[in-house]
Amino acid sequence: MILADDMGYGDARCYGYDNLVPTPNIDRIAKEGVRFTQGYVSASACGPSRFGLLTGMYQQKFGIQWNQDTWDDLKNGVEETLENNRIPEGQLLINQALSRAGYVTGMSGKYNLPGYPETTFDEYKWIMHFGGQYFPDENGHYAGVDESVARGGHKRILWGPEREGDIYLTDRLGDHAVGFIERHKDKPFFYYLAFNAPHSPMQAKTSLKPQVAHLKTEATKMYGAMLLSMDENIGKVLDKLDELGLTENTLVAFASDNGATFAYNVDWPENWPKELLGSVGPLRGNKGSNYEGGNRIPYLIRWPGKLPAGQVYDHAVSTLDLYPTFCAAGNADIPSSAHLDGTNLLPFLKGEKTGRPHETLYWYHDNSGCVVQGDYKLLVWQDKHWLYNLTEDLGEQHDLAKAKPEIVERLMRKYRSFVDPLPPPLNPAKR
Numbered sequence: 001m002i003l004a005d006d007m008g009y010g011d012a013r014c015y016g017y018d019n020l021v022p023t024p025n026i027d028r029i030a031k032e033g034v035r036f037t038q039g040y041v042s043a044s045a046c047g048p049s050r051f052g053l054l055t056g057m058y059q060q061k062f063g064i065q066w067n068q069d070t071w072d073d074l075k076n077g078v079e080e081t082l083e084n085n086r087i088p089e090g091q092l093l094i095n096q097a098l099s100r101a102g103y104v105t106g107m108s109g110k111y112n113l114p115g116y117p118e119t120t121f122d123e124y125k126w127i128m129h130f131g132g133q134y135f136p137d138e139n140g141h142y143a144g145v146d147e148s149v150a151r152g153g154h155k156r157i158l159w160g161p162e163r164e165g166d167i168y169l170t171d172r173l174g175d176h177a178v179g180f181i182e183r184h185k186d187k188p189f190f191y192y193l194a195f196n197a198p199h200s201p202m203q204a205k206t207s208l209k210p211q212v213a214h215l216k217t218e219a220t221k222m223y224g225a226m227l228l229s230m231d232e233n234i235g236k237v238l239d240k241l242d243e244l245g246l247t248e249n250t251l252v253a254f255a256s257d258n259g260a261t262f263a264y265n266v267d268w269p270e271n272w273p274k275e276l277l278g279s280v281g282p283l284r285g286n287k288g289s290n291y292e293g294g295n296r297i298p299y300l301i302r303w304p305g306k307l308p309a310g311q312v313y314d315h316a317v318s319t320l321d322l323y324p325t326f327c328a329a330g331n332a333d334i335p336s337s338a339h340l341d342g343t344n345l346l347p348f349l350k351g352e353k354t355g356r357p358h359e360t361l362y363w364y365h366d367n368s369g370c371v372v373q374g375d376y377k378l379l380v381w382q383d384k385h386w387l388y389n390l391t392e393d394l395g396e397q398h399d400l401a402k403a404k405p406e407i408v409e410r411l412m413r414k415y416r417s418f419v420d421p422l423p424p425p426l427n428p429a430k431r
Contacts, residue, residue, distance in 0.1 A: 008260030010281025039299025090337025174233025
């Protein structure tokens with residue numbers, strides 16, 4: 001399971017939009033598998049999105065609405081551990097469910113979940129809470145990585161490395177994944193490759209400058225180079241599976257944790273413009289919003305032994321679906337104590353089931369949210385609402401609320417049925 005960080009819907013060349021740089025290995029997953037045109041996350045910010053992905057449950061149901069709900073101590077100042085945390089008791093993570101089925105599990109990259117820097121995976125290395133420095137300091141340490149402080153600081157390093165021989169963090173993550181696959185090639189395994197690229201801080205390899213020279217601004221060039229490095233490391237994983245003869249029997253999924261974002265100004269030159277890094281393609285909005293540009297992401301699944309190559313799937317799916325889909329692929333029982341809001345996608349992709357995997361999908365945080373059902377999307381902010389037909393108006397430019405009040409009423413009932421039972425956010429004071 002491969003996850004990018006803040007990669008826009010239009011950034012992968014296989015989606016056919018702005019495509020700042022080539023993404024041949026991401027495109028290979030699409031060519032040899034399934035490309036989803038309406039793939040969603042459960043939140044347009046990294047923390048809650050990753051909680052939803054790994055628990056398979058709408059994270060709002062246990063108080064995770066936004067990033068600030070993921071990083072503070074529990075009530076009464078209780079420090080979280082792997083055993084005592086904000087995830088509901090009995091709600092095993094996807095890797096824990098697969099462990100019960102005999103899979104050895106591994107991870108590298110951005111975690112966001114309780115227990116940092118420890119995880120529930122059997123093997124893990126180069127773990128971040130929210131982000132990390134892409135180049136090491138003089139002691140070989142990457143700020144924000146494998147350290148007790150969950151939100152490590154960053155210093156300005158634009159193009160690097162500063163010292164010969166220093167290894168770029170994205171390469172570290174890819175190498176750990178490849179090493180894990182090599183070590184466990186003879187047994188069932190599950191690996192979660194959770195890139196922090198192309199998230200800020202903007203730090204890229206000098207060797208890639210010629211490949212991004214066509215891009216207009218310095219920040220965009222760095223973003224493009226960070227995408228190139230991530231794609232290269234995805235290629236390492238795919239090539240290792242080929243080398244070991246495991247490709248046909250290995251399910252590979254790729255997604256982003258949310259849409260493209262404006263770069264965080266982490267000690268960078270003042271004359272750099274504040275610009276949207278990456279592309280949302282034809283969509284409106286970006287990370288942090290409930291427009292499609294925040295929640296709709298590149299979403300691919302490849303399983304050559306089981307799924308037809310080159311399939312394009314147009315119905316709405318969610319990263320919540322990856323938990324039951326991976327468990328079905330691995331013959332892993334869903335824990336009886338777990339509540340999953342996702343759907344096993346395999347029967348739909350194999351043609352064994354028709355129709356939509358989801359009647360309705362929901363989003364909510366801080367008096368803002370939306371609901372998608374069929375062609376229509378109702379966007380809600382406080383006491384205001386807007387209605388869009390996503391099939392006819394993917395860019396969400398034409399509000400149909402006044403023209404179609406009956407659809408507004410129907411979707412508002414759906415929306416309230418999701419929102420009204422939710423508990424309060426875990427950190428209501430930090431809004």
